[in-house]
Amino acid sequence: MxxxxxxxxxxxxxxxxxxxxxxxxxxxxxxxxxxxxxxxxxxxxxxxxxxxxxxxxxxxxxxxxxxxxxxxxxxxxxxxxxxxxxxxxxxxxxxxxxxxxxxxxxxxxxxxxxxxxxxxxxxxxxxxxxxxxxxxxxxxxxxxxxxxxxxxxxxxxxxxxxxxxxxxxxxxxxxxxxxxxxxxxxxxxxxxxxxxxxxxxxxxxxxxxxxxxxxxxxxxRPATPFCARFVGMKNLVPCTVEQGRARLGDVTVRLPGADVREGRGTLGLRPEDIVLVEDGDRSCDHVLRARISAMEGQGFYFRVSLSLEPGGLSLSAFWTRQVVDRHRLQPNDLVRIGFSSRCLHAIYE
Amino acid sequence: MKPHRDRLFFTLLFFASLPLVLLVVLPLAKMLTQPGWTELWESIRDPQVLGALARSMGTSLGAALICILFGTPLAYLLARKSFPGKRAVEGIVDLPIMIPHPVIGIAVLSLAGRHHPLGRALQEIGVQVMGTYTGIVTVLVFVGLPFYVNTVKAGFEAVPTRLEKASRSLGAGMAATFLRVTLPLTWTQIVLGTIMCTARAISEFGAVVIVAYHPMTAPVLIYERFTAYGLRYSQSVCFWLIAVSFLLFVSMRLVSRVRTVET
Missing domain, CATH: 3.40.50.300 (P-loop containing nucleotide triphosphate hydrolases)
Structure with missing residues (x-):
């Protein structure tokens, strides 16, 4: 040791x-x-x-x-x-x-x-x-x-x-x-x-x-916003946690049990954890509507910039080329995105 | 840039470089071709010439040996350590290049004379500087030191410190690391530094003539023959001194080529 x-x-x-x-x-x-x-x-x-x-x-x-x-x-x-x-x-x-x-x-x-x-x-x-x-x-x-x-x-x-x-x-x-x-x-x-x-x-x-x-x-579960940014948790949104829930844009999201405290902080979500939700898909705890504002090819992946509707909150997602091609995604497309509660991480002040 | 412009540029560079090269080559070529075979043969059989050449070689190699013994630790210290006054020490090492060499001779004599405590102490233990080999070697160390220390220092700096750290992590102490890693990787620079120091010392006249007119080194002999007998009598000695210096120069180039091939 x-x-x-x-x-x-x-x-x-x-x-x-x-x-x-x-x-x-x-x-x-x-x-x-x-x-x-x-x-x-x-x-x-x-x-x-x-x-x-x-x-x-x-x-x-x-x-x-x-x-x-x-x-x-x-x-x-x-x-x-x-x-x-x-x-x-x-x-x-x-x-x-x-x-x-x-x-x-x-x-x-x-x-x-x-x-x-x-x-x-x-x-x-x-x-x-x-x-x-x-x-x-x-x-x-x-x-x-x-x-x-x-x-x-x-x-x-x-x-x-x-x-x-x-x-x-x-x-x-x-x-x-x-x-x-x-x-x-x-x-x-x-x-x-x-x-x-x-x-x-x-x-x-x-x-x-x-x-x-x-x-x-x-x-x-990065401990500070710096750690979160450094390890690639690109979606960091200021938030207030009350009774195990926080606001993400116009949507209220439930936080995983282990993380929950009361207070102000930053809500983190890895871009890899945001998925494109297809009709009938019920695997995500939270489903939101977003417009694709930009797409940047990075080899086998696309970095997709999303703007939540309504509210306009910006998020980033990493989607495979296969997903982008199958759905023929283009900038300005309106899509449904989703993630599970356990992917959310609150960093308290 | 188009190929013909490249050629034009390099042609211009060539002609701009030519005058300097000719300035070195022409006088030396003239001097080397001037003496006849008979004069050269007689000259090399002259005990005074042979003695002066041997004295120049011997004192220069002696000075180089002293530089190796004391200059190598200094070069390593300057290459590896930061300490207060380091820049001043580096400046001191470079100083002999800038000082007129007769001044070096006079400075050494001032220190070694009976008017200085050090000079008196040296004389009491039987060490004479004026007109002795000791005096010649002392001023040759003075003029050769910057060439040795700076060359070897550059060699030490080229050895990555990580190699030394890896050696330490494998169990070798500082001295063992120096002997097994740093020194073997710097030996070509040490050889180069030695050759440069020796070559510089062989050609030294200004400092030597102040400290020791006799015993006579080759440059002092050349000067004496020139002033006493004229140009022709000095040229054959010049030829042999240049031949010796040339041998050193060739060996220096060979060593540096070996190093380039290795790396």
Whole structure:
């Protein structure tokens, strides 16, 4: 387990302020946030690579705050893999062995297991400069795992990879996590990657922790309007909640039980949760009439801007190209849209 | 831009560049072709010429060695650390490029003379600067240092800090990281810096002539032959000094080519 308590890090022009997090052995913990929010800095602070001004870092119960990085036994994999270009793949994997007092048999067994597991047999003698992105990432993982770290810190491990390698590596990361039983801390900008890999996570903003918890909560139950916007909850409407109900345009909507409090706040609804309602469809708790004000193709999806009628409240929806084509949707069309109560999320002031 | 306009532009660039290239090539070519084979042969067999060339090579390599020993840590510090007064230190490193070299010689003599406590202390332990190899090497370090430190500093800066961080996370301490990651990735720059420093030192005249007319280095010998015997007598020594410098230049280019191919 990794425990971070009130961690404060000051570097020129930036400050991480009183960060508190926990990542258990069964967690892939995702750190998300805009560029420059301090995710990578937090990862490096945990690794001991930047000095901290306050707070504690514990790994498996041991306080490592005062230890240099080489004594922490944490694996670190960067986006650019940071393989040593003057060493072969084999020498990269063996790089840290001499500092960990491994006997020859353990060293050989671990090496052979990792080489087999990460399918590196064919490239062991190659220079790391000549490897593909996916190969480099597998070598970087093998190099870190060779030392049986107590946790693995991954700084955007997939973002520099081609899509074909990205899928392979993220499947590999998930299966490695299940095999190793150590916490993985993952910094990422990619939401599909985070949702695929992580069970828990945190949102950082300008060096401050905005929210942490189960990853689905970050995306479906954001704690602040900033978190909501950041995770793509594009429909945010000021509202007043009374007796478990709120107004959305001219319509009163019922909020899901767990969320309900009394007071003013913001009502959030993900664009993916708004569906086009066909005649006879009774699957939605709420059905409203809206006019399509604009449609923007985004590959396989359309971002559809809607204006509720009556009232003119603007909403956004993501609909597949298939839906748009089947209904021959055009701007200015009047449509019926719907969503279920459980998709609504109130963020209170 | 159309292809013929491209050609016109590059033709203009070519002719604009030509005068500078000719300014370097023409006098050197004239000087290299002026002495006959007999003069060159006699010159290279002259113990005074051989001694001066060997002295120039030896003191220059000695100065380069001192730059490696003390300039490498300085270059790493400047490349990796921010500290108060860093810009001032960088300015100090560059200073020898701007100061007229006889001034360097005079400055070193002022410090090493018996009127300065340091000079008296040095003389008490038997270290003489005036007219000695020590004096020559001291001023050669002075003039060669910026070339070494700036080249090696650029090499250190080109090594991504993430490689060093990855090394630390794998268990290597700072010193082990420096020796196993940073230094191997910078060795070509260190070689380049050494060659540049040596080449600069070999050609140094102004500072050396103030500190040590004797023992005579090659540039001082050339100056002496020119003033005492005229142009012809100095040209053959010039030829051999240029030949030595040229060898260094070629090796420098080869090293930089190897580096380009590697990256």
């Amino acid at each position: 990794i425990e971070i308590r009130d961690l404060t890090v000051q570097v020129p022009g930036f400050r991480l302020e009183s960060i508190g997090l926990e990542a258990g052995a069964s967690d892939i913990f995702a750190l998300i946030g805009p560029t420059g929010s301090g995710k990578s800095l937090l990862l490096e602070a945990v690794a001991g690579l930047v000095p901290v001004q306050g707070g504690r870092v514990r790994i498996q119960g041991e306080d490592v705050t005062g230890l240099p990085p080489e004594k922490r036994r944490l694996g670190l994999v960067y986006q650019d893999q940071s393989l040593f270009p003057h060493l072969s793949v084999r020498d990269n994997i063996h790089y840290g062995v001499r500092y960990h007092g491994l006997d020859a048999a353990t060293r050989r067994d671990r090496f052979e297991h990792l080489v087999r597991r990460l399918e590196l047999e064919q490239i062991l003698e190659r220079s790391t400069i000549r490897l593909s992105g996916g190969e480099k990432q597998r070598v970087a993982l093998a190099r870190a795992l060779m030392l049986q770290p107590r946790a693995l810190l991954l700084d955007e491990p997939l973002s520099a990879l081609d899509p074909v390698f990205r899928d392979d590596i993220r499947v590999l990361l998930r299966s490695l996590h299940q095999e190793l039983g150590i916490p993985f801390v993952l910094v990422s900008h990619n939401f599909s990657e985070v949702l695929f890999l992580a069970g828990r996570g945190a949102v950082l903003r300008d060096g401050v922790l905005e929210q942490s918890g189960p990853i689905r909560d970050l995306f479906e």
